[in-house]
Amino acid sequence: MPYPLDAAAVRSWCGLALEALGRERERIDAINVYPVADGDTGTNLYLTLESAARAVEAAFDGHASAGTAPGLADAIGAMAHGALIGARGNSGTILAQLLRGMTDVLAAGGGTDGTDGTDGTDTATDDGAAEALRRALRRAAAATYEAVAHPVEGTVLTVATAAADAAERAAGAARDAAAVARAAHEGARTALQATPGQLAVLGRAGVVDAGGCGLVALLGALADALSGEVTATPVAVRADAPLPEAAGCDVAAHTAADGCAEPGGPAFEVIYLLEAADEAVTRLRSRLDGLGDSLVVVGGDGLWHVHVHVDDAGAAVEAGIEAGRPYRIRITHFGGGRTKEPALAPRAVVAVVPGAGLAGLCADAGATAVTVRPGEPPASGELVQAIRQAHAREVMLLPNDPELRHTAAAAAEQARTEGVRVAVIPTRAAVQGIAALAVHEPDRSFDEDAVAMTSAAGATRYAELALAERQSWTMAGVCQAGDVLGLIDGDVAVIGSDLTVTAMTVLDRMLSAGGEMVTLVLGAGAPAALAERLERHVRERHLAVDTVVYDGGQRTAPLLIGVE
Incomplete structure (x- = not known):
């Protein structure tokens, strides 16, 4: 008997999908040639889904501690949010948007059986479940196109659309969500095999789209979760038949740097979470689109996940700072752009x-x-x-x-x-x-x-200036809330009331033991004139000591100090 489309099904889906992506991860990594041949699509999808699964388990644990059970809206919402928070790479970011699209439908009114999705009992059953899943898959496919600045066919976007089309055809005759999920899975498998003929880089390599492979595995897990029949069917990663463009490309030895990827391209991948208003994100999309490519921005309700490939990583981060508050920033160097370089750098x-x-x-x-x-x-x-x-x-x-x-x-x-x-x-x-x-x-x-x-x-001796949050005992005595603390090598050494004066005292103590170079790293809340005043202080009080200043942007401390 098929299982209902409820919170338990979402939990089962997460577990089965993790198992499937775990089995397929290395095979998907090996065929990763688009948009960058960096051999990590399978790994990124796995880690993104792992974050989603953790969020679902946390939702179940939270309800259990309160003596309740999560509803469908709780579970699918947690899955989408977890994917957004933990999205990795281009593929993981698109997966997060796909799950958000499904959530827009499945969590909007709970189930389709008349419940509201807020009392822990919501579930979508029978014909209503089939219709709900059909609409969820259609919304998911549309959402992926909305997230990508310049959609390209022959990718996971095409596979998602084919899955939604197959679900559409099956929903009219299906009696349960399991049948719709199985049809979507088969539609995605068929579309995946056509991707080498739609995208030249795949045709030259003789492989299917890596992101599409991950989606097929995900949909297969959904079908298994709803039907109760675990198939564990491997995803076909090569084209059904050799294509003319694939001549001379050794697929068996294919790696991230065998030259099958498009030459040239930005040198950095920049990813961050962003707290920002919708209108600010609209402007951010436009600016990042002019800086690079592979731009994907997903999320909503004030929280966004940004992914872009650029040559100027600093400009991409600065654009995020102008739009709102970026954090969990990850910058990866591709190794000089997408050219025929060795797959692995020496160090x-x-x-x-x-x-x-x-x-x-x-x-x-x-x-x-x-x-x-x-x-x-x-x-x-x-x-x-x-x-x-x-x-x-x-x-x-x-x-x-x-x-x-x-x-x-x-x-x-x-x-x-x-x-x-x-x-x-x-x-x-x-x-x-x-x-x-x-x-x-x-x-x-x-x-x-x-x-x-x-x-x-x-x-290098290190210090930082911080603000005391409450009264407490320290190595330098009792501090009060709002006091400026000067920590040297991890211990509170100075307590003051003025940031600049306290910083000068810290510098003098550190330089009393000698030093040739002072490094100042300014935090997000540092006063504008702080660096200039400290540089002048070092110049006047400590001869032959050089000072270098960086704008660190850290929110943990207004000032970090290093003395070499």
């Missing part, structure tokens, strides 16, 4: 940073940045994904936070099992990461580079 750097300005600084230096939001440290899986996106045989990982040492170690261990040599540089602050990045030399031996970066970080 790369991955750095965790607290602000958009520092992320741009890392990108300019060729490093992959993982930007964190206050109170939301990255998980080891996020660092593993950043290491993968660096596309290097060797990676220097800069956690830049003592609290991340175990997380970084776990990520490094996982990456090593995948054949990547990783060194975790023990950076305890962003300014130590800047110092380590400054001496990074990929032409040196791995061990020599690790030692040099570790030495540079260790030779």
Whole structure:
């Protein structure tokens, strides 16, 4: 007997879809040639859905603690929100929008049996469920086109539309949602096999669209969840028949850099979550569209996920700052653009940073940045994904936070099992990461580079200025709410009432032990004249000490200080 379209079905769908994408991940990664041949579409889809599944489980746990059961609206809404928050890459961002489209229909009035979706009992059953799923799939397909700045046929967009068309044809005669889901799955499978004839880059490689493969796996899991029949049918990743354009392309040996992808293109992938109003996002789309390509902006209700490929990563982040508040910023360097370069760079750097300005600084230096939001440290899986996106045989990982040492170690261990040599540089602050990045030399031996970066970080004392949130005891005495705290090497050393004066005191204490270079990283709330006054203070009080200033944009502290 088919299962009802309810919260339990959504939960089952998440579990089955994760299993399916887990099985298919490496095969999908291997055929990833569009829009960038970076070999991570399967991984991005898996991680996006993993975030969605966690959100669904959290919804169930939350209701269980209250003695209730989640409804369909709760579950599908959590799935879409989790995907939006955790979306990875172009493919994951589109998947998040597809799930949001389904949510627009399935959560709008709960089920189609007359319930309102708010009391934990909503469910869509029988003919109503078939009709609800048909409309949800149609809305999902339309939503994916709305999210992409320049839709291209022969991609996941085409596969989503074919699935909706097949569901449309089946809905009239279907007696349950399972039959509609199965029809959508079969329609998607058929459309997927036609993609090499619709998109030249796929035809040359002799493979189907990677994002479309992921959608087929997702729809197969939905059909299994609703029918109760687990098929686990592998997704066909190659064209049914060799195409003329595919001559000379060794599909079996196909990787991200075999030259089957379109030559040229932007050098960076920029992704971030954005809190912004709808009208600001409209302007943002226009600006980002002029900066690069592969632009996908998804979300709504004040929260958006932005994905774009650009040459100027800093400009893409600045556009987000002008539109609202970007966070969880991830900048990945493609390795000089989409050209016939080696699939893996010899060595790369991955750095965790607290602000958009520092992320741009890392990108300019060729490093992959993982930007964190206050109170939301990255998980080891996020660092593993950043290491993968660096596309290097060797990676220097800069956690830049003592609290991340175990997380970084776990990520490094996982990456090593995948054949990547990783060194975790023990950076305890962003300014130590800047110092380590400054001496990074990929032409040196791995061990020599690790030692040099570790030495540079260790030779850099670090401090930060913060505002006390409440009265408390510190190493420097009792502070009151609103006091300015000067922390040196992690401990409160100075308590003051004025940011600039406290910063000067901190600098004097740090430089009393000597130093040749002061690094100032200004936070989002730093006064405009702060840097100039501190530079003048160092010049007047500490001869032969140079000062360099960066606009870090971090919200955790108005000022970070490094002394080398």
